[in-house]
Amino acid sequence: MVLNIGIIGLGFMGSDHVKRVATRINGAKLAGVCDLKKDLAEKYAKKYGAKVYENGIDLIDSPDIDAVMVVTRPHETHEQFVLHAIEVGKYVFCEKPLTLTAAGCKKIVDAEVKHGKRLVQVGFMRRYDPGYVEIKEAIDNHTYGEPLLIHATHRNATVDETYDTSMSIIETAIHEADVLHWLLGEDYESGTTFLPKKQTKFTHSKLHDPQIITLDTKSGVHIDLEVFVNDQIGYDINCSVVCENGIINLRSPFVTSVKKGLHDSTYIPADCTERFKTAYDLELQAWVNGVLADKITGPTSWDGLVAMVTCDALAKSRDNDAKRIPIVLPDSKPALYE
Numbered sequence: 038m039v040l041n042i043g044i045i046g047l048g049f050m051g052s053d054h055v056k057r058v059a060t061r062i063n064g065a066k067l068a069g070v071c072d073l074k075k076d077l078a079e080k081y082a083k084k085y086g087a088k089v090y091e092n093g094i095d096l097i098d099s100p101d102i103d104a105v106m107v108v109t110r111p112h113e114t115h116e117q118f119v120l121h122a123i124e125v126g127k128y129v130f131c132e133k134p135l136t137l138t139a140a141g142c143k144k145i146v147d148a149e150v151k152h153g154k155r156l157v158q159v160g161f162m163r164r165y166d167p168g169y170v171e172i173k174e175a176i177d178n179h180t181y182g183e184p185l186l187i188h189a190t191h192r193n194a195t196v197d198e199t200y201d202t203s204m205s206i207i208e209t210a211i212h213e214a215d216v217l218h219w220l221l222g223e224d225y226e227s228g229t230t231f232l233p234k235k236q237t238k239f240t241h242s243k244l245h246d247p248q249i250i251t252l253d254t255k256s257g258v259h260i261d262l263e264v265f266v267n268d269q270i271g272y273d274i275n276c277s278v279v280c281e282n283g284i285i286n287l288r289s290p291f292v293t294s295v296k297k298g299l300h301d302s303t304y305i306p307a308d309c310t311e312r313f314k315t316a317y318d319l320e321l322q323a324w325v326n327g328v329l330a331d332k333i334t335g336p337t338s339w340d341g342l343v344a345m346v347t348c349d350a351l352a353k354s355r356d357n358d359a360k361r362i363p364i365v366l367p368d369s370k371p372a373l374y375e
């Protein structure tokens with residue numbers, strides 16, 4: 038059986054997913070596309086033999102579309118499309134952030150719980166990255182004893198003028214907010230965001246760059262995270278888990294290095310689509326397999342909610358001189374997500 042997928046939003050990530058669905062995912066067919074930029078929709082529709090839809094709601098409602106991917110920017114529109122997909126009972130994959138507020142995520146959780154079956158998968162692709170998966174196995178198996186600390190960095194080469202101070206948390210640090218508590222298998226207790234006085238000359242007036250975040254888990258693991266989105270060197274993701282009997286480091290997936298002119302150099306990817314290409318492929322293949330089997334297993338709306346509650350606390354800390362803010366989930370996790 039082939040799953041007819043419709044993709045809403047064809048920007049940077051949407052166009053990457055279009056290519057993935059159309060050419061690399063088994064059991065999937067790119068059946069429909071839509072974007073506010075009609076010429077973009079026409080271009081991909083022509084290239085991959087898909088149908089263009091006037092708007093996201095029409096695409097979701099179409100009997101020719103079995104499952105939906107929401108990859109819209111601005112992210113404000115995620116909520117309405119995901120809620121509509123739940124209403125009509127269709128599986129929906131939504132890129133992160135699920136919505137821009139914890140209240141919005143809660144609405145989606147409530148709608149899904151009311152529907153009585155998981156329909157939503159959130160695009161936290163790092164959970165499929167072979168490096169993070171190997172770290173999780175080591176932590177779960179206590180291979181190096183108890184984790185004590187995590188040092189992480191999340192760096193981008195550059196960002197444009199539309200990227201502002203708030204986005205360092207909701208666009209960028211949200212990946213660590215999700216993947217690090219998943220790695221450790223526990224919830225966060227509190228978080229802080231510190232804005233260092235010294236900033237890069239490559240930033241602009243609406244963006245404080247870099248920023249330093251800390252997170253503490255319920256059991257007391259302490260995490261420090263540097264978010265630096267104008268590093269001028271590339272997409273540089275690092276994660277080092279300090280355990281009682283060893284330190285586990287995330288390595289770049291690129292497997293060659295070049296020795297030349299007294300230097301031994303390894304490639305630094307340009308952006309997330311390069312660094313996490315395999316993770317995105319595995320994530321979408323798992324989603325398609327899950328939908329075809331009528332049982333999805335990837336990151337849930339509850340995970341989307343946890344990430345956004347964490348981001349809200351970090352933003353509150355940033356606006357209150359790096360005060361430590363408790364991270365409090367609205368309810369206990371519904372049984373649907375166990």
Ligand code: ISE
Binds near residue numbers: 192209212
């Ligand atoms: C972007 O949306 C991503 O998800 C990237 O992984 C992150 O590094 C970047 O800062 C975000 O803008």
